[in-house]
Every structure is written in C-alpha cells, then in structure tokens.
Amino acid sequence: MIEIETCKSVDVIDITDQVKRTLRESGVENGLMLVYSLHTTTGLIVNEADGALINDILSLLQRIAPRGAGYQHDRGDGNAHAHLQATLLGNSLIIPVERRELVMGMWQKILFFEFDGPRHRSIFVRALAD
Amino acid sequence: MIEIETCKSVDVIDITDQVKRTLRESGVENGLMLVYSLHTTTGLIVNEADGALINDILSLLQRIAPRGAGYQHDRGDGNAHAHLQATLLGNSLIIPVERRELVMGMWQKILFFEFDGPRHRSIFVRALAD
Amino acid sequence: MIEIETCKSVDVIDITDQVKRTLRESGVENGLMLVYSLHTTTGLIVNEADGALINDILSLLQRIAPRGAGYQHDRGDGNAHAHLQATLLGNSLIIPVERRELVMGMWQKILFFEFDGPRHRSIFVRALAD
Numbered sequence: 001m002i003e004i005e006t007c008k009s010v011d012v013i014d015i016t017d018q019v020k021r022t023l024r025e026s027g028v029e030n031g032l033m034l035v036y037s038l039h040t041t042t043g044l045i046v047n048e049a050d051g052a053l054i055n056d057i058l059s060l061l062q063r064i065a066p067r068g069a070g071y072q073h074d075r076g077d078g079n080a081h082a083h084l085q086a087t088l089l090g091n092s093l094i095i096p097v098e099r100r101e102l103v104m105g106m107w108q109k110i111l112f113f114e115f116d117g118p119r120h121r122s123i124f125v126r127a128l129a130d
Numbered sequence: 131m132i133e134i135e136t137c138k139s140v141d142v143i144d145i146t147d148q149v150k151r152t153l154r155e156s157g158v159e160n161g162l163m164l165v166y167s168l169h170t171t172t173g174l175i176v177n178e179a180d181g182a183l184i185n186d187i188l189s190l191l192q193r194i195a196p197r198g199a200g201y202q203h204d205r206g207d208g209n210a211h212a213h214l215q216a217t218l219l220g221n222s223l224i225i226p227v228e229r230r231e232l233v234m235g236m237w238q239k240i241l242f243f244e245f246d247g248p249r250h251r252s253i254f255v256r257a258l259a260d
Numbered sequence: 261m262i263e264i265e266t267c268k269s270v271d272v273i274d275i276t277d278q279v280k281r282t283l284r285e286s287g288v289e290n291g292l293m294l295v296y297s298l299h300t301t302t303g304l305i306v307n308e309a310d311g312a313l314i315n316d317i318l319s320l321l322q323r324i325a326p327r328g329a330g331y332q333h334d335r336g337d338g339n340a341h342a343h344l345q346a347t348l349l350g351n352s353l354i355i356p357v358e359r360r361e362l363v364m365g366m367w368q369k370i371l372f373f374e375f376d377g378p379r380h381r382s383i384f385v386r387a388l389a390d
Binding site: 031 | 347
Binding site: 034036037038039040064065071072073075076080083084086087088090091092094122124126128129 | 161162175176177178180182183185186187190194218219220223224225226233234235237238258260
C-alpha cells in the first residue's frame, strides 16, 4: 500500500518510483503490476510527468466538470466535480512486468490525481506473477 | 458471468454483491478480480453508489455526448451517443483480492452503466489467483 | 510486442487479429490478455470497428480537447491535444481468456488510436495464465 498525504484540494503526484520499489521488493520476474486507488475522488493515469501538461489536464477536467455547477450530489458533500473528474480518469492501472522491471515507454510515468484534498490517501499496489 | 436485464434506455446497476459472490465461489485467496462487459454500449466504473451522484454522472455524459447530435453512426443504429458514452467510461475493471475479499475503499461500489437499453446484458467476472 | 507504423496524424487501427495471434502462440488456456501501449499520445479501447462510429469518436475527442487551444504544453511539443485525448481513453486494456480464446462480445474489437502520428508505435501484448 502506498500512503500519500495530499497537500492541496487538487494535487498530482508522480508515484512511479514507489511502484518500482514495491515491484523490486516483491521479487516478481514476469507478470503485471496492479495499481488501485481506494478512493472515489482520485484518479490514476499513465502519461508524461510534465508540469505544463499536468496543468493542461487539470484545466480540461475543470472545463468538462467544473466545481459547483449545480450538481445534485453537491447538496450533500460539495465534491461532485471531484467524483466526476475521477470517473473520467478511472481508479486503477495495470502495467506489464518483464525481467523484474515495469514495461513502460520513455515518457510514461504513473500519476496520481487528488481532486478533493488535502487528505490521506491509500493506493493498493501489488505485483502478480505470471 | 453476471446476467442482467436492464429496464430503461439508460440504467445504472450496482453489481458489487454479485461480484463478491463470484469471488467467494471461486475460493481465490489473493489475486485480482476481472470484471468485463461484453457490450459496446455499456460501461463499468468504481465509484459511490449515491443516486444523486449517478444522476450527475449521467447528466455529464449526456452533456459531453448528447443523443442524436448528428453522428455518422446514427444513420445506421441511432445509438452513437451510447457508444461514445461507453467509450468515456471503459468496459472493464480490475479489483485487487486479498484474503478472499475484494480490496475496496469505504465508498467504492462496482457500477454497471446501460446506455442503450432495455436489453439483456452479460458481464464476465472471474477471480484470478496470484 | 505489436509494432505499428501509423500513417496519419490521427489514425485508428483494429489490432484484434494481432492480439488473437499472440494469444494462440502463447498457449494460455485460461487467464487474461494484457494490451498496453508504450506511448503517451495514443489510446486503446474495446468497441465496434465501424468507420462511421470511429469518425464520431474522433470528432468527440477533437471537440473535447481541440488541437492548439492555448495549452501550456504546446509551448514545447505542440501535441498537448494528443496527450489529452489519449488520457481520456487510457493506454491499456485487459480481456478475459477462456479455452484459448478471447472472451469478447459480438461487436467488440480492440482499437488502437494514434493522436500524434505518423510514427512507429509499440504495443505490449501478453497472455497471463490463471
């Protein structure tokens, strides 16, 4: 389990190194890595860890599902936009494992998106052997 | 296989209990649960099973890809919006399994989205052991 | 690994037959097929391989995240829209395997989306036995 303290209401964290560490400790040679967020207002993607691009992704999500746009769920929690943005990204990833390494392209990083922080967040990570 | 009869053109069904039952019957201790819809106009997500939130998700999808907005595919089937909305959600999920239980957060449920009902729908569900 | 030369800046390729061939060569009887693009400006979905529908999907993505809409990342690479569109689809798929066959519905095909071509692209494909 990767435990994260997010720092802002919206936050993006590159967890690639933590996932790689979990893989090394597992000793798995070939198979897949499962990365699964336990939350309903966070997302996980594989893409480039470039600050400008991350701002573009956040702007896009805010444009598609803006905060406080008269959502029914906002009558309770006030975080409907965070659920909607999370839904568009998804809450889990799988990454191939070969010869004890993640199979990832040159620009690929594992990015965790917080949409309703700051909070303590838990991400389940496990290598499954073939 | 989970078999569902959807009741409306758009319908959302919480299948968490059925997936848990399949896991129990499998006897798998550790690994992952694969949930895969066999259809091209349905979606699967993990999020909160709150009726207000589900209405917000459906409104968002209808706003992004409204029914009958001059799509090329509508010249044939008339259900292009259903394919588009399904594409934004995805048709499969994976959920970790530990000690014979799904690893899910407090608010997480497995939600099946029908976008072109009412129909008979089949969802493949299988536990894979580590 | 499936190797593809895409032909246009935006291109969609049905890779179902190549994935099936990889499955046959693997000899795996039951488990899952992992399909994973190594790139940050491509996407993978399971949906219908209908040219009209594919045009509708591309139009939708272009409407949500149009090329050159003042993105921060465009100051460098000029391909922010391609990253954004890729993010909405995701870069990996899993498909169940039973009795040496992919478990797919009648209309389901595995579609690879190029958003920043033409380029050489690599898609990792592996069957994992249960």
